[in-house]
Amino acid sequence: MLEVAGLNAWYGEAQALHEVSVRVGEGEVVTLVGRNGAGKTTLVRCLIGLHRQVSGTVSFLGSDVTRTPAHRRARAGMGWVQDDRGIYASLSVEENLLLPPRVSDRAWTLKQVYEAFPLLADRRKAPGTTLSGGEQQMLAIARVLRTGARLLLMDEPSEGLAPVVVARIGAIIREIKATGVGVLLIEQNVKFAATVADRHYLLSQGHIVETLDNSDFQRREGELLKHLGI
Amino acid sequence: MNAVLQYAVQGLAAGSFYALAALGLAIIFGVLGVVNFAHGAFYMLGAVTAAVLLDTLDLTLWWSLLVVPVLMFAFGVVVERLLVQWLLRLDPLYNFLLTFGLTLVLVELVKQKYGVSGLPYKPPKLLSGRVDLAGVVLPRYQLFVFLFSVAICVLVWLVMTRTRVGMIVRASTEKPDLARALGINVGRWVTPVFGFGVALAGLAGVLAAPFRAITADMGNNFAIILFAVVVIGGLGSIVGAVVAGFMVGLVEAFGQAYAPTYAQILIFVLMALIILVRPAGLFGRKEATA
Ligand SMILES: Nc1ncnc2c1ncn2[C@@H]1O[C@H](COP(=O)(O)OP(=O)(O)OP(=O)(O)O)[C@@H](O)[C@H]1O
Ligand SMILES: [Mg+2]
Numbered sequence: 001m002l003e004v005a006g007l008n009a010w011y012g013e014a015q016a017l018h019e020v021s022v023r024v025g026e027g028e029v030v031t032l033v034g035r036n037g038a039g040k041t042t043l044v045r046c047l048i049g050l051h052r053q054v055s056g057t058v059s060f061l062g063s064d065v066t067r068t069p070a071h072r073r074a075r076a077g078m079g080w081v082q083d084d085r086g087i088y089a090s091l092s093v094e095e096n097l098l099l100p101p102r103v104s105d106r107a108w109t110l111k112q113v114y115e116a117f118p119l120l121a122d123r124r125k126a127p128g129t130t131l132s133g134g135e136q137q138m139l140a141i142a143r144v145l146r147t148g149a150r151l152l153l154m155d156e157p158s159e160g161l162a163p164v165v166v167a168r169i170g171a172i173i174r175e176i177k178a179t180g181v182g183v184l185l186i187e188q189n190v191k192f193a194a195t196v197a198d199r200h201y202l203l204s205q206g207h208i209v210e211t212l213d214n215s216d217f218q219r220r221e222g223e224l225l226k227h228l229g230i
Numbered sequence: 231m232n233a234v235l236q237y238a239v240q241g242l243a244a245g246s247f248y249a250l251a252a253l254g255l256a257i258i259f260g261v262l263g264v265v266n267f268a269h270g271a272f273y274m275l276g277a278v279t280a281a282v283l284l285d286t287l288d289l290t291l292w293w294s295l296l297v298v299p300v301l302m303f304a305f306g307v308v309v310e311r312l313l314v315q316w317l318l319r320l321d322p323l324y325n326f327l328l329t330f331g332l333t334l335v336l337v338e339l340v341k342q343k344y345g346v347s348g349l350p351y352k353p354p355k356l357l358s359g360r361v362d363l364a365g366v367v368l369p370r371y372q373l374f375v376f377l378f379s380v381a382i383c384v385l386v387w388l389v390m391t392r393t394r395v396g397m398i399v400r401a402s403t404e405k406p407d408l409a410r411a412l413g414i415n416v417g418r419w420v421t422p423v424f425g426f427g428v429a430l431a432g433l434a435g436v437l438a439a440p441f442r443a444i445t446a447d448m449g450n451n452f453a454i455i456l457f458a459v460v461v462i463g464g465l466g467s468i469v470g471a472v473v474a475g476f477m478v479g480l481v482e483a484f485g486q487a488y489a490p491t492y493a494q495i496l497i498f499v500l501m502a503l504i505i506l507v508r509p510a511g512l513f514g515r516k517e518a519t520a
Contacts, residue, residue, distance in 0.1 A: 080411045
């Protein structure tokens with residue numbers, strides 16, 4: 001559903017991505033691993049349409065969206081879970097959930113969201129940022145699920161969270177994968193990545209240096225950890 | 231006691247003009263990121279339009295309260311489409327140059343057409359004179375201005391907190407990029423929001439018409455104080471704009487009553503003190519650091 005070919009991205013004169021090609025299929029979970037500053041966040045910002053200084057092509061569900069504005073990409077079915085979670089302080093938990101429009105008939109109802117995430121139901125009237133870090137991450141994920149997005153772009157959802165919360169996120173990812181949603185997951189947590197993904201891209205200084213299936217990835221875990229400098 | 235109440239009502243009436251105009255300024259800044267230095271001129275245009283409507287078409291204040299905001303909304307839409315939209319991608323310096331330049335043009339045009347002597351304006355009979363509230367005699371018009379503008383502020387607050395439009399405005403104010411990435415067409419809201427902010431400034435002008443000298447220059451001093459209001463309340467905060475608007479009106483009225491030479495300085499002393507204690511203003515949010 002997502003095909004990225006020969007994507008270059010710049011910040012002014014500095015090139016942050018070089019000829020990046022990435023593919024995510026329906027019901028496929030693909031991770032993007034790489035050290036700090038490798039260009040992972042830049043890549044997802046290019047995909048959702050917030051970073052515009054690019055060349056190359058991004059196509060989504062068969063159409064070229066390279067020049068499409070961000071809000072239309074979202075309406076076409078891309079769901080972004082931002083690296084800082086992107087929860088609105090000036091919106092209540094429920095308003096955070098209701099803000100994005102529904103984009104497909106697989107959209108969850110509020111009721112479904114609250115059944116899956118009871119803690120959000122308890123805090124529905126509270127300002128979004130009064131939730132704990134883990135709860136905010138759940139809210140960010142629930143928000144894109146409610147839209148019925150067909151491709152999730154998740155930027156380090158496990159970062160800074162307790163192991164039980166990370167495990168919960170893993171379970172959610174496997175659940176949505178089963179419904180045919182594609183996921184591009186940015187991860188520094190290699191162990192976690194191996195529990196949810198089908199394939200992995202290794203990004204280094206803006207270049208995709210390796211594409212690995214999950215068994216290779218697990219076999220070479222030690223080497224990868226070294227590369228990531230963890 | 232009676233005198234204190236008189237000054238309080240006078241201050242709240244003057245504060246009403248600041249509150250309404252600052253509310254418009256805050257909403258515009260929130261969604262467009264543009265500090266509209268022409269806001270004082272829009273306030274002046276509101277008052278002048280009301281005076282002209284009364285003079286030529288015999289439209290009373292009641293009608294002007296309805297018609298002028300609509301006209302000013304339309305004018306705001308034209309200004310946004312012709313001029314302001316080009317600012318959104320530019321350095322903030324151009325924001326100042328354009329909106330300040332627009333002020334000069336509007337003020338000069340009004341001077342050319344209506345001179346500098348000031349247009350007359352009489353409030354409707356119903357609002358003239360004084361009202362006796364349990365022994366306290368207060369000017370009817372000032373009470374009306376205060377109650378009317380509180381009603382408008384509450385209405386705007388309800389729209390901002392209870393409707394989907396308000397939710398989109400809040401989201402676009404706080405994190406515009408995220409709102410777009412979540413499927414909100416933020417650009418579509420820019421023009422109506424600007425028009426709405428201009429309409430509020432115009433409405434403040436209509437309310438001020440029977441109360442102030444209607445001249446081309448009436449917005450100049452108003453704009454200076456308006457910026458103190460916005461700094462005190464916190465740039466972009468709508469609650470802050472309203473609270474600070476009434477606060478500044480009160481300071482101004484009591485200042486004029488007890489220390490007329492210092493009345494205006496007092497406002498800026500208040501502003502300086504508040505910046506010292508809370509740099510982001512009373513209700514301003516600190517910029518996220520991460
Ligand atoms: N707004 C910006 N202006 C200029 N350079 C930037 C900007 N944002 C990121 N960069 C640079 O682009 C490169 C890639 O940054 P990016 O944030 O995409 O990395 P990342 O892989 O997401 O890192 P992290 O693991 O820390 O989140 C870095 O060298 C960074 O310094
Ligand atoms: Mg990042």
